[in-house]
Amino acid sequence: MPVTTHVVPTDDGWIVKKAGGKPSTVFPTQREATERARHLVKNAKVAHVVVHDRNGSFHTAVLRGLPEVHGPAVKGTLSKKTIRRAVGKVVLARLMAE
Amino acid sequence: MRPRLRPTHVFINCPFDSSYKPVFDAIVFAVLYLGFVARSALESDDGGDIRIKKIERIIEQCRYGIHDISAAGLDPHTDLARFNMPFELGLFLGCERFGDARQRQKSCLILDTKPYRFRIFISDIAGQEVKAHGRNPERAIAGVRDWLASRRKGLPGGTSVAKRYRKFLRALPGLCKEADREMDKLTFPDFVEMIEAWLDAGR
Numbered sequence: 001m002p003v004t005t006h007v008v009p010t011d012d013g014w015i016v017k018k019a020g021g022k023p024s025t026v027f028p029t030q031r032e033a034t035e036r037a038r039h040l041v042k043n044a045k046v047a048h049v050v051v052h053d054r055n056g057s058f059h060t061a062v063l064r065g066l067p068e069v070h071g072p073a074v075k076g077t078l079s080k081k082t083i084r085r086a087v088g089k090v091v092l093a094r095l096m097a098e
Numbered sequence: 099m100r101p102r103l104r105p106t107h108v109f110i111n112c113p114f115d116s117s118y119k120p121v122f123d124a125i126v127f128a129v130l131y132l133g134f135v136a137r138s139a140l141e142s143d144d145g146g147d148i149r150i151k152k153i154e155r156i157i158e159q160c161r162y163g164i165h166d167i168s169a170a171g172l173d174p175h176t177d178l179a180r181f182n183m184p185f186e187l188g189l190f191l192g193c194e195r196f197g198d199a200r201q202r203q204k205s206c207l208i209l210d211t212k213p214y215r216f217r218i219f220i221s222d223i224a225g226q227e228v229k230a231h232g233r234n235p236e237r238a239i240a241g242v243r244d245w246l247a248s249r250r251k252g253l254p255g256g257t258s259v260a261k262r263y264r265k266f267l268r269a270l271p272g273l274c275k276e277a278d279r280e281m282d283k284l285t286f287p288d289f290v291e292m293i294e295a296w297l298d299a300g301r
Contacts, residue, residue, distance in 0.1 A: 004300040019300065048301050058299055066301060067133025067253065070106065071294040074141045076287030078277055080295075083288070086276035087295040090269060095300075 003066070005041055006095055007033045007051040016040065020098050034061055052092055056085040102159070103200040107135045108246075109160035111186045112209075113169035114140065123289070124235035125164060127263045128242045130293050132253050134162070140286035153186060162249075163190045163206035164242060167216060168233065184220055191226075207245040209238065236260045266296055 002019040007030060014033035016024040027033040034051050038061065041047035046065035052058045071080070108129045112122045129136040137156050139149070157163070165187040173180055187208065194204035208223060210216050213230040216223060229241035240256040247253045273292055274281045284292070 002300065006300070050299055060298055065252075067131070069130050069133065069294045069297045070135040072141065072287035072290040073107070073135060073137055074287055076285050076289075076291050078279060078288045078291065080291060082277055083291045084295045084298075086273055087292065087299050089276055090272045091296070091299040094269070 003046055004048040004050055005037045006092075007037050007049065007061070008092060008095065009052060009054045017095060019095055038062060052088060056088045056092075057081075058084070058088045058091075103161055103203065104135065104159050105161050105203075106133065107137050107160040108162040108164060109156055109190065110136055110138045110164050111183055111190070112138075112164070112166040113180075113183065115169070118166075118169060118233075120235045121166070121231060121233055121238045124239050124263055125166075125242055126286075126290065127266060127293055128239045128259050129164075129246075130290065131259050131262060131297060132243060132246050133250075134246065136290055138286055142287075154189065157186070157190050157193060158201070161204055162246070163187075163204065164209065164245075165190065165206055166209040167220065168209065168211040168231075170219065187223070191223075205249060207242065209241060235263070239263060262297075262301065266293065269296065 004018065006017050008015050008017055010026060013026040013028045014030050015026055016033050016037045024036060027036060030051065034049070037049045041049060041062055044064070047062050048060070048066055049062035050058050051061050110122070110125055110129065112118065112125065126136045137160055139153050139156065142152065165183060167183050167187065170180055170184055172178065187206070190204065190206055193201045194206070206226065208216070208226050208228040209231055210228060211230060211232055216228055227245060229245070231238040231241055239260050243253065243256040243259050271281060273296065274284065279288065
């Protein structure tokens with residue numbers, strides 16, 4: 001069962017969606033959609049809310065009951081930004097296809 | 099100044115040959131998923147860094163160590179034994195035994211292909227925690243998860259780590275394509291960064 005609740009940009013605004021779940025109604029702003037996502041998970045012992053931006057990047061808004069994941073101790077050859085954008089695009093494409 | 103012991107760092111002392119890579123990658127994923135920092139001699143290719151110095155520094159910084167001795171047999175090309183993994187295991191155990199109070203907090207897991215095989219060639223490690231993975235990545239994940247869960251409460255179960263790892267493997271070609279990098283050219287830090295980003299983006 002997927003844990004993460006995503007806040008996702010659309011042409012009309014912002015929606016809240018879980019992998020394999022139905023999208024919420026459209027919110028006019030990212031902030032309102034994020035508030036809705038926070039509200040949905042407020043009583044969950046394990047919760048993860050990820051907010052996607054229109055440029056492919058993303059950030060974590062809620063992380064509860066899950067270990068924080070740590071990056072490498074030394075820098076790689078690819079920039080963190082490049083990797084996070086690539087991951088954000090792939091995850092978002094997959095989420096919207098489900 | 100001496101590097102301090104980092105309580106979440108895990109030194110992964112494993113073979114680097116391609117036949118072992120599926121197990122190595124699975125161990126790295128499990129370590130990260132469970133909230134620890136994966137360290138390896140592969141993490142830096144600084145030409146000015148003498149290899150043993152780099153390994154000593156990583157060992158000194160890591161509270162935990164995962165040592166896979168499954169490749170300690172004869173090299174088919176040279177007919178000589180491969181000593182690197184047992185040697186680095188010895189360094190780690192030496193730190194744990196003879197180091198200062200912090201170094202004595204160290205803890206290690208030893209992995210091999212079959213249970214009790216180590217008794218034939220390195221019986222002196224009897225009494226350490228040794229688990230067999232049979233070169234199966236998911237068994238390696240379960241072994242690493244159970245060992246770390248005995249040291250930190252509230253970690254996700256082995257099945258959920260393995261399930262998530264299978265999903266990551268399915269996504270990896272797309273991630274590499276999007277990052278414009280061939281899968282087999284990913285460096286260890288890039289691979290770690292990719293796992294971190296992917297887990298940050300959804301669990």
